[in-house]
Amino acid sequence: MERFLKQMIMLKENNPIKLSKLTKLTVLVLASLVIALSPVKLFAADEHAVEQQPEEFDAxxxxxxxxxxxxxxHIATIxxxxxxxxxPIILYSNSSGWHLFWSSRFHHGTATYNNFRIAHDGENAGKIEEINEHGEVIGLPIDLSLTKAVAGIIVSVIVLLWIFLNVAKSAKQNAGKAPKGIQNLVEPIIIFIRDEVAVPAIGEEKxxxxxxxxxxxxxxxxxNNLLGLIPIFPFGANVTGNIAVTMVLALFTFVIxxxxxxxxxxxxxxxxxxxWWLKFPIPLMPIVELSGVFTKPFVLMVRLFANMMAGHMIVTVFISLIFIxxxxMGPATxxxxxxxxxxxxxxxxxxxxLVSFIQAYVFTLLSALYFGMATQEHH
Amino acid sequence: MGFVTPDYGTIFWMVIVFGITLYILKRFAWKPILNALKNREASIYEALTAADQARKEVAGLKADHDKIIAEARREKEIILREATNIKDKIVAEAKAQANAEGLKVIQSAREQIEAEKQEAIKDMKKQVVELSVMVAEKIIRKEMKEHKDQEALVNELLKDLKLK
Structure with a gap:
């Protein structure tokens, strides 16, 4: 902790602008965390007081x-x-065509709507399944629902667009002048990405x-990493800790x-x-190299997913320790x-x-390195 | 939902949303921002180069300035030296002239003195002659008795009156 604080202080001395914003953000995150956590605790206490037989807590x-x-x-349970x-739930079923309705129809997974229900156990657990009049499962519809992760993506994209379209606007208006406002915050990062990540990895022109x-x-x-740390709606969706999201990001890197x-x-x-004997008669190295083409984006996907997932998990684990x-041993303990x-x-x-910054940096750096490898000329 | 199995619905939306975001940001954000950065860097670079050039020019001017001052100083010294030389020459000339003039004056004075001396001698001779004549007359008047005595007397007188 002390070392970490020292590092933060050192960082602060090195680049005061970036860090003051970072500190603000941290304070914001902390404040929202405290705000978000305290009611949970209160409600928990209420639950214990009101109900004689409290529901078993499953960490x-x-x-x-x-x-x-x-x-x-889900925001809170009182x-x-x-x-x-x-x-919105968007489904396509082979038997009944397209369906579009709000997830509130499921009443938090307890109700069946239009012959659709959320499976709670079995091999389809967590997925939407289609049933017939007799309650028998007849299949899985194609599920293109805007889930929490997708909504989180949309929220963060709105934030992203808002920030950078503003910066672009002020960059146009301030052409040839000193940057100001939020432009000041992001320009050093953009320059960092350009001069420390892209140019050394790929080369000046390419x-x-x-x-x-x-x-x-x-x-x-x-x-997405930072918004994921803010536990109040409309932030806090675990977007970069969702393997589908990191998969798409890695897929983009792979395709490019x-x-x-x-x-x-x-x-x-x-x-x-x-x-030559590494290539003939068994093409050992080509196989290794070719598998490298696919493992590289795979590793990108898993690294970001695992880091963010672990971060979110560990915080919730610490919180659930209270309830356990x-x-x-009683509420006093x-x-x-x-x-x-x-x-x-x-x-x-x-x-x-910190991890949010590091993971974003690592993902970008590795992508840049892969692009550099793909475009470098023979020496 | 199993959290290690990628959900195709999420993948579908993510591809669409990320693709659109990438396009919008590329077209409307990164292009102007990166261009602005590049332009600003170029203008800063130019400004720095211009400042450097100006600094060099100023240094050049200063060197010129110093050279001009040194030149002026040297010229001043030359002029001073020349002036001193001229002064010395003039003074020497004046001195020589004055000497010559003095000598001339002395010479003429000497000549005049000589002339006057001759004049005076002539005058004196005349007077002496007259005096002698007078004396002789008186003597003659007084002792015109003997011719021999007269002659002897005159000769004696003349001998005594011989002047240089």
């Missing part, structure tokens, strides 16, 4: 619910009432072509790498400069543990802020 389910995708955006924002993608990638990941790859890149894969202890839990959660959240 695993609690954690998984918080980090997983969902059909509606007593037995779930408060959540309904999201990097220009890749800059828009690298910048979009970096800021998309960064903003493959499209822009030159002769030299393919030659290095199918006929690398290694002793209060269930095992729970209250005592809550102090430690909150301190650790705050620390982990701060660490996640």
């Amino acid at each position: 695993g389910k609690f954690v998984m619910e918080h980090v997983s995708d969902a059909f509606d955006w 007593g037995e009432t779930h408060i959540s924002i309904p999201l 990097s220009e072509k890749f800059m828009p993608f690298l910048l979009t990638l970096f800021f998309f990941i960064l903003i 790498t493959t499209i822009s790859a030159n002769k030299h890149y393919w030659k290095e894969i199918y006929n690398p400069d290694v002793p 202890f209060s269930q095992l 729970g209250a005592a543990v809550s102090v430690v839990s909150i301190v650790f959660s705050v620390f982990m959240t701060l660490l996640d802020v």
Whole structure:
């Protein structure tokens, strides 16, 4: 903790502008965390007071619910009432065609609507399945619902567009003048991506072509990581901790790498400069190189997903410790543990802020390196 | 929803949303921002180069300035030296002239003195002659008795009156 703070202070001395904003953001995240956590605790206490037989607390389910995708955006549960924002469900069924309705029709997964219901167990657990009049499952519809993760993506994209269209506007208006406002915050990052990531990895001239993608990638990941740490609606969706999202990002990197790859890149894969017996009769190195083409984006996908997922998980685990202890040894112990839990959660959240930047940087840097490999000329 | 199995619905929407975002940002944000950055860098570079050039020019001017001052100083020294030389020459000339003039004056004075001396001698001779004549007359009047005595007397007188 102390070392981390020292690092933060050192960082602050090095670049005061970036960090003051970072500190603000951290404070914001912390404040919202505290605000968001305190009612949960209060409600929990109420639940214990009002009901004589409290519902068994399942830490695993609690954690998984918080980090997983969902059909509606759950905000809070007061007593037995779930408060959540309904999201659109879009389904295509072979037997009954297209369906579009709000997720509130499912009543938090308890009701069946239009012969559709959310499966709770079995091999389709968590998915929407179609049933017939007799209650028998007849199949899975094609599910294109705007889930919590998709809604989170849309929210963060709105934030992203709002920030950068504003910056672009002020860049146009301030042409030839000193930057101001939010332009001041993002320009150093843009220059960093250009001069420390893209240019060294790809080269001065070729990097220009890749800059828009690298910048979009970096800021998309960064903003999703940071917004994911804010636990109040409309933020806090675990977007970059969703493997489908990181998969698409890695897929974009893969597709761009493959499209822009030159002769030299393919030659290095199918006929690398290694002793001939590594290529003939068994094409050992070509196989290794070719698998590398696919493992690279795969690793990108898993790294970002695992880091963000773990960050979200560990915070929720620390929070659920409070409830586990209060269930095992009484509310007093729970209250005592809550102090430690909150301190650790705050620390982990701060660490996640750091991780958010690092993961966005790493993903962008590796993408840039792959583009560089795909476009480099033979030496 | 299993959280390690990618959900195709999310993939579908993510591809669409990320693709659209990439396009919009590329077209409307990154292009102007990167252009603005490049332009600003170029203008800063130009300004720095111009400042450098100006600094060099100023340094050149200063060097010129110093050279001019040094030149002026040297010229001043030359002029001073020349002036001193001329002064010395004039003074020497004046001195020589004055000397010559003095000598001339002395010479003429000497000549005049000589002339006057001759004049005076002539005058004196005349007077002496007259005096002698007078004396002789008186003597003659007084002692015109003996011719021999007269002659002797005159000769004696003349001998005594011989002047240089």
